[in-house]
Amino acid sequence: MTPLVEVREVEFAYPSAGGTVARRPFAIGALSVTVEDGEIFGVIGPNASGKTTLIRLLSRVLVPARGEILIAGRPLGTLARAAVARDIAVVPQDVPRGFPYTVEELVLMGRYPHSPRRLFDSDDDREHAREALGATGVLDLRTERLDRLSGGERQRVMLARALAQRPRLLVLDEPTAHLDLRHQVECVGLLRRLNRESGLGIVLVSHDLNMAAEICDRLLLLDRGAAVGVGTPKVVLTEATLEAVYGCRIAVGTHSATGRPTVQLIWPP
Amino acid sequence: MTRLLAALAALALATAALAVGALFVGSAPLSGRAVVAVLTGRGTATPVDEVVVLSLRLPRIAAALLAGGALAVAGVGFQGLTRNPLAEPSVLGVSSGAAFGVVLAQVFGLRAGPLEALGLTAFAFAGAFVAGSAVYLIAAGAGGLPVHTLVLAGVIVGIFFSSAITVLISIVDFDRLGGVVHWLLGNLAPLPPPALGVFGLVTALGFWLVLGQSRRLNLLALGDEGALQLGVDAERVKRRAFAGAALLTAAAVAFAGPIGFVGLIVPHALRMTLGPDNRTLVPSAFLGGGLFLLAADTLARTLIVPAELPVGVITAFCGAPFFVYLLRSRSARIAP
Numbered sequence A: 001m002t003p004l005v006e007v008r009e010v011e012f013a014y015p016s017a018g019g020t021v022a023r024r025p026f027a028i029g030a031l032s033v034t035v036e037d038g039e040i041f042g043v044i045g046p047n048a049s050g051k052t053t054l055i056r057l058l059s060r061v062l063v064p065a066r067g068e069i070l071i072a073g074r075p076l077g078t079l080a081r082a083a084v085a086r087d088i089a090v091v092p093q094d095v096p097r098g099f100p101y102t103v104e105e106l107v108l109m110g111r112y113p114h115s116p117r118r119l120f121d122s123d124d125d126r127e128h129a130r131e132a133l134g135a136t137g138v139l140d141l142r143t144e145r146l147d148r149l150s151g152g153e154r155q156r157v158m159l160a161r162a163l164a165q166r167p168r169l170l171v172l173d174e175p176t177a178h179l180d181l182r183h184q185v186e187c188v189g190l191l192r193r194l195n196r197e198s199g200l201g202i203v204l205v206s207h208d209l210n211m212a213a214e215i216c217d218r219l220l221l222l223d224r225g226a227a228v229g230v231g232t233p234k235v236v237l238t239e240a241t242l243e244a245v246y247g248c249r250i251a252v253g254t255h256s257a258t259g260r261p262t263v264q265l266i267w268p269p
Numbered sequence B: 001m002t003r004l005l006a007a008l009a010a011l012a013l014a015t016a017a018l019a020v021g022a023l024f025v026g027s028a029p030l031s032g033r034a035v036v037a038v039l040t041g042r043g044t045a046t047p048v049d050e051v052v053v054l055s056l057r058l059p060r061i062a063a064a065l066l067a068g069g070a071l072a073v074a075g076v077g078f079q080g081l082t083r084n085p086l087a088e089p090s091v092l093g094v095s096s097g098a099a100f101g102v103v104l105a106q107v108f109g110l111r112a113g114p115l116e117a118l119g120l121t122a123f124a125f126a127g128a129f130v131a132g133s134a135v136y137l138i139a140a141g142a143g144g145l146p147v148h149t150l151v152l153a154g155v156i157v158g159i160f161f162s163s164a165i166t167v168l169i170s171i172v173d174f175d176r177l178g179g180v181v182h183w184l185l186g187n188l189a190p191l192p193p194p195a196l197g198v199f200g201l202v203t204a205l206g207f208w209l210v211l212g213q214s215r216r217l218n219l220l221a222l223g224d225e226g227a228l229q230l231g232v233d234a235e236r237v238k239r240r241a242f243a244g245a246a247l248l249t250a251a252a253v254a255f256a257g258p259i260g261f262v263g264l265i266v267p268h269a270l271r272m273t274l275g276p277d278n279r280t281l282v283p284s285a286f287l288g289g290g291l292f293l294l295a296a297d298t299l300a301r302t303l304i305v306p307a308e309l310p311v312g313v314i315t316a317f318c319g320a321p322f323f324v325y326l327l328r329s330r331s332a333r334i335a336p
Helices: A051-058 A081-087 A103-109 A123-135 A151-164 A181-198 A209-215 A239-246 B002-022 B032-040 B047-082 B094-107 B114-141 B147-171 B180-184 B193-212 B214-220 B224-229 B234-256 B262-274 B278-302 B311-328
Strands: A005-012 A028-035 A040-044 A066-071 A088-091 A169-173 A201-205 A218-223 A226-231 A250-254 A261-265
Touching (some): A005 A051, A028 A226, A040 A051, A051 A169, A051 A201, A088 A151, A103 A151, A103 B214, A123 A151, A151 A181, A181 A201, A218 A239, A226 A239, A239 A250, B002 B047, B002 B262, B002 B278, B047 B214, B047 B262, B047 B278, B114 B147, B114 B193, B147 B180, B193 B214, B193 B278, B262 B278, B262 B311, B278 B311
Parallel strands (some): A040 A218, A088 A169, A169 A201
Antiparallel strands (some): A005 A066
């Protein structure tokens, strides 16, 4: 079976400022990894390990310097921008400050890749938007302006926009970064439900190792643009690897309820 | 959609009413009955009455509607593509660039025939294009495009082109430049039919370019990366919207002079009532801009009868306080 996403020997380097020799030659170096259909796949790693660059490569904001990325067997480089956005929806951490549109207007923007030449939204677009708003439980907020919502509500609205794109793959950038505990739990529940009910593939990038261990089928641990480990949370999250990658002392245990690995810092005395 | 249609209907009605009303006022002592006689073709219209109504007042009203509409839509375009609520043809210095192009064309002897009107517009467009690109390069070189950097770059480019115009006027025989000083203050004059035709065509082209990008300009508010992830080619959208807005500015400046602030006042007033959707704003701004400039011009024609004020003075008196208000208000900000 063709994997949902196939990253083949991908390399990428940002142009260095001022034309001098780059301090870090590659943001991503010779990375190969696959994501299967219906899988929840986590990408973890320290700052500047290439997580965000990987999102940008997957959504074709950036183009690999070498290697290629295939989505359902088709090379990303051969697809039109709108076609990429019909397959892959990215949920950003937040919308720009002062974003003036309402919830419904934002979610309707998710319909753009399905009709890039049309000027106005169709009834079909509005139906998809309503459905997506319902799926993430924010239908009541549809006439509110984005900047009047709480962080948890905005997160759900952006998830609704991504669902309105009707993608095969959902890519989430730090989905729980700005959320309190209850909203983190709700967000994880929602992602699991979407994954179970519609078989949606999910790639999530996160600093939260415990959340990633709990929700993900497999993890990719990145360090300075290279894959240090790929596999189930149990395989990837070991004390030795994490201490080497993050450069601090870490204790890995087992969650008493789910049996998944837990990661705890050992604070310096 | 319904909101758009309602807004367009209301604006069209108000514009039509004001346009008819404007036919009845002016410096020439003409009775209301005489105007009606000219318009209906019945009664006792003298040839002088006919000239005043059909060749002076009517073309001037048409010029006001076109110039106001063009400048307001250009404002919507510039605000959308720069994500900057203060962007506007005159604030960005694009009007000054266009004006320099027009003065240069007049130095070469272009006047108001149909071909010459096209040449005038081409020079204005070249000036607008150079000024707009200069503003972009200066602001981008100063680290991204934050709100204030862009405005400062616009002011600097505006001053540069204004000085260049002064140089041209100083070294060229003043008589050849005719009413250039009056025109530079922003002045609507009755245009001959060929010039009016060119004005209308160029405005239609610019309007179509900006309207065609209006949905994508909405998505651009998500930032370049956010827009790209939804399948919008951000750079292409900006280029097309810029071409459209520069074309509209060029047409307005070539045929009505560098009238300021219409592109600031009208889009913001409409945004407050209709919301930020550019698909609604672009057509509404065209009608609203025409309405606003016609009202300003009617005031300019009647405030100090029998003399006239340049309409640019009126729009600047409205626009300057409005600019300060926008600078201070945080809620009107489109993006950080």
